[in-house]
Amino acid sequence: MKLLTQEIRKKLPPIGAQDQENDPIVYAKFFTPWSYWTWLAYEFDGEDIFFGFVKGDFDEYGTFSLSELESVKGPMGLGIERDIHFTPKPLSECK
Helix, strand or coil: CCCCCHHHHHHCCCCCCCCCCCCCEECEEEECCCCCCEEEEEEECCCCEEEEEEECCCCEEEEEEHHHHHHCECHHHCECEECCCCCCEEHHHHC
């Protein structure tokens, strides 16, 4: 599965564009099918780095890379997936 389509890439604002927003819009949701980890991307540097919210062992805001998401292999070779049914919505609705 392609994690970042051209359509999503075009919609993602640059990093820092939503800094003043109280409830930024999330444009992509990535997840591990074998655990509870989820990455909610709401900004992108146009190359490799997202800014967003990560739900994992500790929930946090920060950067994460597309190349790193693409390189992860879990049980039976499963990779991180993009929620293909996700539609852009405010972060508060995604948490």
